[in-house]
Amino acid sequence: MGARPFFAYAEASDVQEAFRAAVAEAQWLYGHSGDTGTIAEKDAVRVVTPPRPMTDDETCVWAETLLNEGPDDPQLDWIEDKWAPAAAVRLNAGGWLFFGWAAS
Secondary structure, three states: OOOEEEEEEEOOHHHHHHHHHHHHHHHHHHHHOOOOHHHOOOOOOEEEOOOOOOOHHHHHHHHHHHHHHOOHHHHHHHHOOOOOOEEEEEOOOOEEEEEEEOOO
């Protein structure tokens, strides 16, 4: 079994509600069989905060950099674990960006 990075977006005022919506959409699109490499593999979410105020575009680049290069902050090392919760960051536009590694 491998792992793939994933990104998902959902709109809701509450992170748990948005997370459930993102997981449900991924399950509908990619199935429930496991190892989809998507947020469908996640059963928990953890909110992360960028190191400084950012635009939504900058936040997306920051999240992608965390996945591609690994975090600079040791407290974010869990993001590189495919069994860890999905990471979530609130976007200025009001929605939530979810990202992480998932079993594939």
